[in-house]
Amino acid sequence: MTEAVRLLNPDGTVHPDERYAMPDPAELRARYRSLVLGRRLNEQAGALVRQGKLAVYPSSLGQEACQVAAAAVLRSGDWLFPTYRDTVAVVERGVDPVEVLMMLRGDWHCGYDPATHHVAPQSTPLATQLLHAVGVAHAATLKGEDTVVMALCGDGATSEGDFHEALNFAAVFGAPVVFLVQNNKYAISVPLARQSAAKSLADKGIGYGVPSALVDGNDLAALLAVLGEAVERAASGGGPTLVEADTYRIDAHTNADDATRYRTDAEVDEWRPRDPLVRMRSYLGLSGDEFRDDAEELAARLRAGLSTESAPDPAELFAHVYATPTPQLTTQADLLRAELEADEEPA
Numbered sequence: 001m002t003e004a005v006r007l008l009n010p011d012g013t014v015h016p017d018e019r020y021a022m023p024d025p026a027e028l029r030a031r032y033r034s035l036v037l038g039r040r041l042n043e044q045a046g047a048l049v050r051q052g053k054l055a056v057y058p059s060s061l062g063q064e065a066c067q068v069a070a071a072a073v074l075r076s077g078d079w080l081f082p083t084y085r086d087t088v089a090v091v092e093r094g095v096d097p098v099e100v101l102m103m104l105r106g107d108w109h110c111g112y113d114p115a116t117h118h119v120a121p122q123s124t125p126l127a128t129q130l131l132h133a134v135g136v137a138h139a140a141t142l143k144g145e146d147t148v149v150m151a152l153c154g155d156g157a158t159s160e161g162d163f164h165e166a167l168n169f170a171a172v173f174g175a176p177v178v179f180l181v182q183n184n185k186y187a188i189s190v191p192l193a194r195q196s197a198a199k200s201l202a203d204k205g206i207g208y209g210v211p212s213a214l215v216d217g218n219d220l221a222a223l224l225a226v227l228g229e230a231v232e233r234a235a236s237g238g239g240p241t242l243v244e245a246d247t248y249r250i251d252a253h254t255n256a257d258d259a260t261r262y263r264t265d266a267e268v269d270e271w272r273p274r275d276p277l278v279r280m281r282s283y284l285g286l287s288g289d290e291f292r293d294d295a296e297e298l299a300a301r302l303r304a305g306l307s308t309e310s311a312p313d314p315a316e317l318f319a320h321v322y323a324t325p326t327p328q329l330t331t332q333a334d335l336l337r338a339e340l341e342a343d344e345e346p347a
């Protein structure tokens with residue numbers, strides 16, 4: 001698998017592909033708005049970290065097309081399984097952006113109600129969410145539902161055992177899962193060449209008997225077409241798909257990472273002209289001012305929502321871990337409560 005599916009060239013001109021139709025311009029305009037908001041969210045979250053309002057933020061700047069497309073192709077009953085880097089996808093799915101950032105502020109395990117939104121908590125352990133995604137998808141099949149699950153991971157996560165178990169199970173049981181691997185070229189400081197000897201990560205899906213595609217991950221139109229087709233196939237009983245998105249992380253891994261230690265400015269500069277926003281904007285013939293007010297409104301909401309001091313109840317640490325708490329968790333919760341009460345007693 002060498003040629004990535006592409007519908008738009010980096011300069012916004014059409015790159016015809018006989019297998020995939022160009023999505024409708026009205027849909028592209030709506031999704032372009034999401035790209036603009038996603039970019040603003042990435043920038044504002046970075047600023048909030050610098051102001052001490054967020055503990056950490058793994059930016060998806062440069063990867064917004066993958067983020068928007070992953071959520072946009074899902075139907076209301078479908079599920080999204082995101083990672084720590086997929087905040088923009090979670091917001092595109094309809095979750096309140098302030099709630100999403102609660103986890104990264106350190107207030108909550110999650111910040112939103114997964115069941116309400118059909119969005120699993122953003123996973124920090126690499127690739128564990130892929131097994132959970134497959135489990136939810138298989139359970140839906142057993143219940144006779146046509147639910148589709150979109151499972152996101154990075155290139156580094158494909159080196160984890162869980163990735164391989166998830167693909168194998170999904171293939172054997174025909175689980176309705178779409179695996180989207182955002183190949184942003186680095187697992188923190190480890191380049192892809194030191195993660196995998198395969199020519200493409202999409203080839204890994206083929207080994208398991210999973211239909212797989214390599215897509216230009218900075219081309220929103222191509223992502224919508226390929227992921228949309230994969231969701232349709234899964235919903236109609238056609239089983240899993242793996243999509244590798246060829247993209248690049250423009251920012252550092254997180255604010256705690258110094259990317260200059262493992263990559264050159266020249267390499268980053270090579271990717272800048274492939275910006276997914278600029279490409280879609282050129283295709284749609286927009287000036288760049290469109291949706292600016294919406295983006296500023298989002299940024300203002302984030303600033304306001306994260307400027308208040310929160311006082312989370314420590315007992316909530318134990319809530320939602322299991323539907324029925326284990327005896328060990330109950331003991332730990334009791335110990336914590338006793339310690340907190342002892343601290344409150346006057347000396």
Ligand SMILES: Cc1ncc(C[n+]2csc(CCOP(=O)(O)OP(=O)(O)O)c2C)c(N)n1
Nearest residue numbers: 085124125126154155156157184186187188
């Ligand atoms: C099981 C596990 N091992 C190690 C880590 C530490 N870790 C956090 S992010 C990361 C790199 C992940 O890279 P990739 O999967 O390419 O995703 P990206 O961060 O580039 O989106 C590692 C090794 C972890 N979170 N979980």
